[in-house]
Amino acid sequence: MDDQDFAANSSPSRIARPARRILITGASSGLGAAIARHYADHDSMLLLWARDEARLEAVAHACRVAGATATTRSLDLVDSAAALAALAEEKAAGPIDIAVLAAGLGDIQAPDERVEDPGRVARLGMVNYVTPSAMAAALADAMATRGGGHIILIGSAAGFHALPFATAYAGSKAGLARFAQALRIAMAPHGVHVLLASPGFIDTPGGRQVPGPRLLLMQPDVVAARIARASARGCGHLVLPWPFALLWLVDRVMPSRWRNRLLRSLHPPAPSP
Numbered sequence: 563m564d565d566q567d568f569a570a571n572s573s574p575s576r577i578a579r580p581a582r583r584i585l586i587t588g589a590s591s592g593l594g595a596a597i598a599r600h601y602a603d604h605d606s607m608l609l610l611w612a613r614d615e616a617r618l619e620a621v622a623h624a625c626r627v628a629g630a631t632a633t634t635r636s637l638d639l640v641d642s643a644a645a646l647a648a649l650a651e652e653k654a655a656g657p658i659d660i661a662v663l664a665a666g667l668g669d670i671q672a673p674d675e676r677v678e679d680p681g682r683v684a685r686l687g688m689v690n691y692v693t694p695s696a697m698a699a700a701l702a703d704a705m706a707t708r709g710g711g712h713i714i715l716i717g718s719a720a721g722f723h724a725l726p727f728a729t730a731y732a733g734s735k736a737g738l739a740r741f742a743q744a745l746r747i748a749m750a751p752h753g754v755h756v757l758l759a760s761p762g763f764i765d766t767p768g769g770r771q772v773p774g775p776r777l778l779l780m781q782p783d784v785v786a787a788r789i790a791r792a793s794a795r796g797c798g799h800l801v802l803p804w805p806f807a808l809l810w811l812v813d814r815v816m817p818s819r820w821r822n823r824l825l826r827s828l829h830p831p832a833p834s835p
Contacts, residue, residue, distance in 0.1 A: 581607040581631060583658050585649075585701075587639065587694070588665030590617040593716065593764055596782035597662050600790055602628035609652055611635045612665065639665050639693040640685055649697055653704055657711075660793070661701045663694040664716040666735075671727045683730040690734035695741045698756070702745060706752035712793050713754065715742045719762045719801065735760075746798050757793045759800045761785055 584601050588594035590612030598610055602625035610625070612618040615636040622632040635652075639645050652658060667689045671678050698713050705711030720728060721735030742758035749756055763779045780803060792800040 581605055582660060583607045583609065583656055584660040584662070585609040585611070585652060585658050586662045586664060587611045587697075588663075588716075589621055590614045591621075593761070593782050593785060594662070594664035595621045596786035597664060597789065598622075598625055598632075599628070600783070600786040601660070602626075602630040602632070604629040606630040608632040609635070609658070611637060611648075613638050638689075640688045642688060642693045642696055645693050646696055646700060649700055653700075657704070657708055658701060660712045660714070661698070662714040662716070662789075663697060664714075665694070666690050666716060666718075667731075669728060669731050671729070678728075678730050686730040686734050687737075690731070691737040691741070694738060698741070698745060702749050702754050702756070705754045706749060710753040711755070712757070713745070713749075714757045714759060714789060714793050716789075717742065717758050717760045719760050721760060743799075755793065755796045757789070757797055757800060759785075759789045759792070759802075761802050 582601075582605055584606055586594055586598050586601070586608065589598045589608075589610035591614070594612065598608055598621055601608060608622070608625050608630050610618055610622050610632055611634075613636060615634070618634045618636060622634050625632040635648055637644055637648055667686050669678060669682050669686055694715060698715060701711070701713055705713070715738055717739050718731070718735040720732045721739045723732060725732040739758055739760065742756055746756035746758075761780065764785055765779050765781055785802065788802055789800060
Protein backbone atom coordinates (compact mmCIF):
# COMPACT_ATOMS: atom_id res chain seq x y z
CA MET A 563 0.00 0.00 0.00
CA ASP A 564 1.49 3.36 -0.96
CA ASP A 565 1.22 6.57 1.08
CA GLN A 566 -1.74 7.81 -0.97
CA ASP A 567 -3.70 4.62 -0.40
CA PHE A 568 -2.96 4.71 3.34
CA ALA A 569 -4.13 8.30 3.61
CA ALA A 570 -7.38 7.50 1.81
CA ASN A 571 -8.17 4.55 4.03
CA SER A 572 -7.34 6.36 7.27
CA SER A 573 -9.28 9.55 6.58
CA PRO A 574 -11.81 10.66 9.24
CA SER A 575 -14.72 9.91 6.91
CA ARG A 576 -13.69 6.23 6.91
CA ILE A 577 -13.47 5.89 10.68
CA ALA A 578 -16.50 4.09 12.06
CA ARG A 579 -18.31 6.05 14.73
CA PRO A 580 -20.19 4.28 17.51
CA ALA A 581 -23.95 4.25 17.04
CA ARG A 582 -25.97 6.61 19.20
CA ARG A 583 -27.80 4.64 21.88
CA ILE A 584 -31.31 6.08 22.16
CA LEU A 585 -33.81 4.93 24.79
CA ILE A 586 -37.50 5.49 24.01
CA THR A 587 -40.29 4.50 26.39
CA GLY A 588 -43.87 4.16 25.18
CA ALA A 589 -42.47 3.16 21.79
CA SER A 590 -45.19 0.72 20.72
CA SER A 591 -47.66 3.29 19.38
CA GLY A 592 -48.59 6.93 19.03
CA LEU A 593 -45.96 9.59 19.61
CA GLY A 594 -43.41 7.14 21.05
CA ALA A 595 -43.52 5.01 17.89
CA ALA A 596 -43.22 8.13 15.72
CA ILE A 597 -40.16 9.23 17.68
CA ALA A 598 -38.61 5.78 17.24
CA ARG A 599 -39.19 5.95 13.48
CA HIS A 600 -37.72 9.45 13.35
CA TYR A 601 -34.46 8.37 14.99
CA ALA A 602 -34.19 5.12 13.00
CA ASP A 603 -31.08 5.30 10.83
CA HIS A 604 -27.75 3.53 10.38
CA ASP A 605 -26.16 5.62 13.15
CA SER A 606 -28.69 4.66 15.83
CA MET A 607 -29.10 1.82 18.29
CA LEU A 608 -32.65 2.05 19.60
CA LEU A 609 -33.68 0.70 23.00
CA LEU A 610 -37.46 0.49 22.69
CA TRP A 611 -39.66 0.00 25.76
CA ALA A 612 -43.43 -0.49 26.03
CA ARG A 613 -46.06 -2.76 27.56
CA ASP A 614 -47.43 -4.37 24.39
CA GLU A 615 -44.72 -6.73 23.18
CA ALA A 616 -46.30 -7.52 19.80
CA ARG A 617 -46.85 -3.91 18.80
CA LEU A 618 -43.41 -2.98 20.12
CA GLU A 619 -41.75 -5.63 17.97
CA ALA A 620 -43.61 -4.33 14.90
CA VAL A 621 -42.20 -0.85 15.52
CA ALA A 622 -38.73 -2.32 16.10
CA HIS A 623 -38.96 -4.19 12.79
CA ALA A 624 -39.82 -0.98 10.93
CA CYS A 625 -36.84 0.73 12.56
CA ARG A 626 -34.52 -2.11 11.54
CA VAL A 627 -35.76 -1.87 7.97
CA ALA A 628 -34.80 1.83 8.09
CA GLY A 629 -31.26 0.84 9.06
CA ALA A 630 -31.22 1.12 12.84
CA THR A 631 -30.31 -1.52 15.37
CA ALA A 632 -33.27 -2.03 17.70
CA THR A 633 -33.86 -4.02 20.86
CA THR A 634 -37.14 -4.26 22.77
CA ARG A 635 -38.13 -4.54 26.40
CA SER A 636 -41.68 -5.18 27.60
CA LEU A 637 -42.54 -3.70 30.98
CA ASP A 638 -45.10 -1.54 32.78
CA LEU A 639 -43.80 1.75 34.19
CA VAL A 640 -46.28 1.54 37.03
CA ASP A 641 -43.55 -0.63 38.63
CA SER A 642 -40.92 2.02 39.23
CA ALA A 643 -38.43 -0.37 40.84
CA ALA A 644 -38.56 -2.73 37.85
CA ALA A 645 -38.11 0.18 35.44
CA LEU A 646 -35.05 1.46 37.31
CA ALA A 647 -33.56 -2.03 37.41
CA ALA A 648 -34.08 -2.37 33.65
CA LEU A 649 -32.53 1.04 33.11
CA ALA A 650 -29.48 -0.01 35.12
CA GLU A 651 -29.09 -2.99 32.76
CA GLU A 652 -29.31 -0.74 29.71
CA LYS A 653 -26.72 1.67 31.14
CA ALA A 654 -24.39 -1.20 32.03
CA ALA A 655 -24.45 -2.32 28.39
CA GLY A 656 -23.28 1.10 27.19
CA PRO A 657 -23.85 4.85 27.55
CA ILE A 658 -27.26 6.24 26.60
CA ASP A 659 -26.88 9.37 24.47
CA ILE A 660 -30.55 10.34 24.14
CA ALA A 661 -33.47 9.30 26.34
CA VAL A 662 -37.04 10.03 25.28
CA LEU A 663 -39.45 9.28 28.11
CA ALA A 664 -42.67 9.22 26.12
CA ALA A 665 -44.72 6.57 27.95
CA GLY A 666 -47.84 7.96 29.53
CA LEU A 667 -51.46 7.31 30.41
CA GLY A 668 -54.48 9.50 29.89
CA ASP A 669 -57.78 9.52 31.73
CA ILE A 670 -61.02 11.48 31.50
CA GLN A 671 -63.50 11.39 34.35
CA ALA A 672 -66.73 9.68 33.30
CA PRO A 673 -69.85 11.87 33.33
CA ASP A 674 -71.35 9.76 36.15
CA GLU A 675 -68.26 10.13 38.37
CA ARG A 676 -67.82 12.91 40.91
CA VAL A 677 -64.09 12.26 41.04
CA GLU A 678 -61.66 9.89 39.36
CA ASP A 679 -61.13 6.41 40.77
CA PRO A 680 -58.30 6.49 43.38
CA GLY A 681 -56.61 3.47 41.79
CA ARG A 682 -56.48 5.23 38.42
CA VAL A 683 -55.11 8.34 40.09
CA ALA A 684 -52.29 6.30 41.64
CA ARG A 685 -51.53 4.54 38.35
CA LEU A 686 -51.38 7.77 36.35
CA GLY A 687 -49.16 9.31 39.00
CA MET A 688 -46.66 6.47 38.70
CA VAL A 689 -46.58 6.25 34.90
CA ASN A 690 -46.80 9.96 34.07
CA TYR A 691 -44.68 11.44 36.85
CA VAL A 692 -42.95 9.18 39.38
CA THR A 693 -41.25 6.63 37.10
CA PRO A 694 -40.16 9.01 34.29
CA SER A 695 -38.83 11.46 36.88
CA ALA A 696 -36.87 8.72 38.65
CA MET A 697 -35.52 7.44 35.33
CA ALA A 698 -34.56 10.96 34.25
CA ALA A 699 -32.66 11.46 37.51
CA ALA A 700 -30.71 8.23 36.99
CA LEU A 701 -29.98 9.11 33.37
CA ALA A 702 -28.94 12.66 34.20
CA ASP A 703 -26.42 11.46 36.78
CA ALA A 704 -24.81 9.05 34.31
CA MET A 705 -24.79 11.65 31.53
CA ALA A 706 -23.27 14.30 33.80
CA THR A 707 -20.46 11.90 34.70
CA ARG A 708 -19.81 11.48 30.96
CA GLY A 709 -20.14 15.20 30.31
CA GLY A 710 -23.15 15.25 28.02
CA GLY A 711 -26.45 13.82 26.86
CA HIS A 712 -30.06 14.65 26.03
CA ILE A 713 -33.17 13.83 28.06
CA ILE A 714 -36.61 14.48 26.57
CA LEU A 715 -39.65 14.34 28.84
CA ILE A 716 -43.04 14.24 27.13
CA GLY A 717 -45.50 16.34 29.07
CA SER A 718 -48.75 17.86 27.85
CA ALA A 719 -50.41 21.20 27.34
CA ALA A 720 -52.96 19.84 29.86
CA GLY A 721 -50.30 20.32 32.52
CA PHE A 722 -50.86 24.08 32.24
CA HIS A 723 -54.48 23.88 33.37
CA ALA A 724 -56.39 22.59 36.42
CA LEU A 725 -58.77 20.35 34.45
CA PRO A 726 -61.57 19.26 36.81
CA PHE A 727 -62.48 16.29 34.60
CA ALA A 728 -58.87 15.03 34.28
CA THR A 729 -57.38 15.81 37.66
CA ALA A 730 -54.88 12.93 37.70
CA TYR A 731 -53.69 13.52 34.15
CA ALA A 732 -53.34 17.29 34.46
CA GLY A 733 -51.77 16.98 37.91
CA SER A 734 -49.24 14.34 36.90
CA LYS A 735 -48.19 16.29 33.81
CA ALA A 736 -47.90 19.50 35.86
CA GLY A 737 -45.61 17.69 38.29
CA LEU A 738 -43.50 16.37 35.43
CA ALA A 739 -43.22 19.89 34.00
CA ARG A 740 -41.89 21.34 37.25
CA PHE A 741 -39.49 18.42 37.66
CA ALA A 742 -38.17 18.91 34.12
CA GLN A 743 -37.62 22.61 34.75
CA ALA A 744 -35.72 21.94 37.98
CA LEU A 745 -33.63 19.14 36.43
CA ARG A 746 -32.79 21.34 33.44
CA ILE A 747 -31.44 24.06 35.75
CA ALA A 748 -29.44 21.54 37.78
CA MET A 749 -27.92 19.75 34.79
CA ALA A 750 -27.05 22.73 32.57
CA PRO A 751 -23.55 23.17 34.07
CA HIS A 752 -22.81 19.49 33.34
CA GLY A 753 -23.62 19.55 29.63
CA VAL A 754 -26.85 17.56 30.00
CA HIS A 755 -29.75 19.02 28.03
CA VAL A 756 -33.26 18.47 29.38
CA LEU A 757 -36.24 19.20 27.14
CA LEU A 758 -39.86 19.22 28.22
CA ALA A 759 -42.23 18.82 25.26
CA SER A 760 -45.79 19.98 25.94
CA PRO A 761 -47.93 19.07 22.92
CA GLY A 762 -51.60 19.68 22.45
CA PHE A 763 -53.87 17.24 20.60
CA ILE A 764 -52.08 14.53 18.60
CA ASP A 765 -53.80 12.22 16.13
CA THR A 766 -53.15 8.97 18.01
CA PRO A 767 -55.48 6.21 19.28
CA GLY A 768 -55.39 7.77 22.74
CA GLY A 769 -55.88 11.27 21.43
CA ARG A 770 -58.92 10.24 19.41
CA GLN A 771 -60.65 9.06 22.60
CA VAL A 772 -60.72 12.58 24.05
CA PRO A 773 -64.31 13.86 23.92
CA GLY A 774 -65.23 17.10 22.25
CA PRO A 775 -63.41 19.09 19.57
CA ARG A 776 -59.68 18.45 19.21
CA LEU A 777 -58.36 21.84 18.21
CA LEU A 778 -55.27 22.11 16.00
CA LEU A 779 -54.85 18.33 15.77
CA MET A 780 -51.24 17.38 14.91
CA GLN A 781 -49.80 14.30 13.21
CA PRO A 782 -47.41 12.26 15.36
CA ASP A 783 -44.60 12.20 12.79
CA VAL A 784 -44.64 16.00 12.60
CA VAL A 785 -44.56 16.29 16.39
CA ALA A 786 -41.71 13.77 16.62
CA ALA A 787 -39.59 15.74 14.16
CA ARG A 788 -40.25 19.02 15.99
CA ILE A 789 -39.27 17.46 19.32
CA ALA A 790 -36.05 15.97 17.93
CA ARG A 791 -35.02 19.30 16.39
CA ALA A 792 -35.76 21.18 19.61
CA SER A 793 -33.66 18.73 21.62
CA ALA A 794 -30.76 18.98 19.18
CA ARG A 795 -30.84 22.78 19.55
CA GLY A 796 -30.71 22.51 23.34
CA CYS A 797 -34.21 23.95 23.77
CA GLY A 798 -35.61 23.73 27.30
CA HIS A 799 -39.37 23.78 26.70
CA LEU A 800 -41.31 23.15 23.52
CA VAL A 801 -45.02 23.99 23.41
CA LEU A 802 -46.78 22.97 20.24
CA PRO A 803 -48.68 24.07 18.38
CA TRP A 804 -47.85 27.64 19.36
CA PRO A 805 -51.45 28.77 20.11
CA PHE A 806 -51.38 26.51 23.18
CA ALA A 807 -48.69 28.76 24.63
CA LEU A 808 -51.18 31.61 24.36
CA LEU A 809 -53.80 29.53 26.18
CA TRP A 810 -51.26 29.04 28.97
CA LEU A 811 -50.85 32.82 29.28
CA VAL A 812 -54.61 33.34 29.25
CA ASP A 813 -55.00 30.79 32.04
CA ARG A 814 -52.46 32.67 34.15
CA VAL A 815 -54.06 36.11 33.79
CA MET A 816 -57.78 35.23 33.74
CA PRO A 817 -59.64 35.84 37.03
CA SER A 818 -59.98 32.54 38.87
CA ARG A 819 -63.80 32.70 38.99
CA TRP A 820 -64.03 32.98 35.22
CA ARG A 821 -61.33 30.38 34.65
CA ASN A 822 -62.95 27.79 36.93
CA ARG A 823 -66.36 28.29 35.34
CA LEU A 824 -64.85 27.87 31.86
CA LEU A 825 -62.98 24.68 32.82
CA ARG A 826 -66.08 23.12 34.39
CA SER A 827 -68.07 23.87 31.24
CA LEU A 828 -65.74 21.73 29.11
CA HIS A 829 -67.11 18.48 30.55
CA PRO A 830 -70.53 17.23 31.70
CA PRO A 831 -71.11 18.00 35.40
CA ALA A 832 -70.85 15.38 38.11
CA PRO A 833 -74.14 13.79 39.22
CA SER A 834 -76.09 15.30 42.05
CA PRO A 835 -76.08 13.48 45.44
